[in-house]
Amino acid sequence: MSTPNINFTPEQITALFIDAAREGDTDLLTQFLDAGMTPDAADSRGYTALIVATYNGHIEAARLLLDRGANPEATDLKGATALSGVAFKGLQDIAALLIEKGANVDHANHAGRTPLMFAIMFGREDMARQLLASGANPDLEDADGTTSRDLAQRQLLTGLFAESKEA
Structure with missing residues (x-):
């Protein structure tokens, strides 16, 4: 056989x-x-x-x-990286690994949304703080002109930017 x-x-x-x-x-x-x-x-x-x-x-x-x-910067067809997905899900240990290995904390998908924006949109406050501590820019705008600060205000997460005069 x-x-x-x-x-x-x-x-x-x-x-x-x-x-x-x-x-x-x-x-x-x-x-x-x-x-x-x-x-x-x-x-x-x-x-x-x-x-x-x-x-x-x-x-x-x-x-x-x-x-x-x-x-770590490879993107899917929507322009999202691995860091975008873990920011959305709040997986901080994996985010730290990706950042350590060179992931760009400000990489925007095709709609202009960054990992910080995803963390805020989905209420992942600790993840948002981690991204900010890793240098994420809260003033980048998505395709609609919305920033992470705007999103934080809408989500009532204004404490994220307590040290900022603009929040």
């Missing part, structure tokens, strides 16, 4: 790689990377393994991918 010859398309292989990141399966991610998979391979939505691993809270998978060359 012969073993069937199974051929996967590049898209299927990338999907399996992204799924391993979604599950935080560092052993499988390592096998893919050792076999030559590029750490920044993206699916049809532009999601890289790093974006998916971080969004799902898998810090060890994120650390592995970053150590193996994943770009």
